[in-house]
Amino acid sequence: MIRPSFFSITRLSTPTPTPFLFRAQSKGSNSADAPDRLISAVCYFYPFFDGVxxxxxxxxxxxxxxxxxxxLLPAIKAFKSFPFNGFxxxxxxxxxxxxxxxxxRYVRFNTMQAIVLDVLLIFPDLLERSFNPRDGVGLDLMMSLDSTVFLFLLVCLIYGSSSCLLGQVPRLPLVAEAADRQVL
Structure with missing residues (x-):
């Protein structure tokens, strides 16, 4: 007995185009349901809280x-209340x-992006601990570095979480390729 395969089924009619806002996502490998979207969006708070x-x-x-x-202050205070919370x-x-x-895979990829982003926070921390100026140009450079790291984390939080809530896959600079390699 020969069974028709999924790929051999042809459409009898052409689908009518629907507006973008009302287009339902299929349950294929590229879509995410509401719980997956929420879990993925929440994961981006981890590196932000760790680098606030x-x-x-x-x-x-x-x-x-x-x-x-x-x-976000109550959640940040709760996260920072115990020294090993981040770990x-x-x-x-x-x-x-x-x-x-x-x-x-959607949840695992977004979670891995958040983890890699958090691991990258080691570098500004090392710079700050080894090069801790009190005044002058060194302090200006340190303020610029800290501000850049913070704004990058804020943009990653906003972009990553909002993309996840919309069901899209955010690809963050510096971390997306590393996350892809870790998630099979």
Missing amino acids: QYGKYVVTQFSPIATLIQP LVFLTLYFVVVRNPNFS
């Missing part, structure tokens, strides 16, 4: 950014989410 200290100069100089971050969240995300094939 780099925003000390930006937040004091620009009140709109301080207003934007104000609702525990890292282990949980990596071993429970990324290495778990029960989660979709």
Whole structure:
């Protein structure tokens, strides 16, 4: 008995085009359902919470950014309340989410991007600890570096989370290729 394969089925009629906002996503490998979108969006808060200290100069100089971050302060304080929270969240995300094939590739990829972004925070931390100027040009450079890292994390949080909530795959600079290699 010969069974018709999925690929041999032909359409009898052409589909009518639907507006972009009303287009339903198929349940193929490129789509994400609502729980996957939410889990993926929440993962981008991890590197932001871990690197929020780099925003000390930006937040004091620009009140709109301080207003934007104000609702996140209770969660940031909870995250920073225990010294090993960042490490525990890292282990949980990596071993429970990324290495778990029960989660979709969409969730595992976005979680891995957030983890790689957090791991990259080691470099500005090392620079700040080894080169800790008190004044002058060195302090100006350190303020610029800290502000750049913070703004990059903020943009990654906004872009990554909003893309995930919309069901799109965000590809963050510096981390997307590394995340692709880790997620099978």
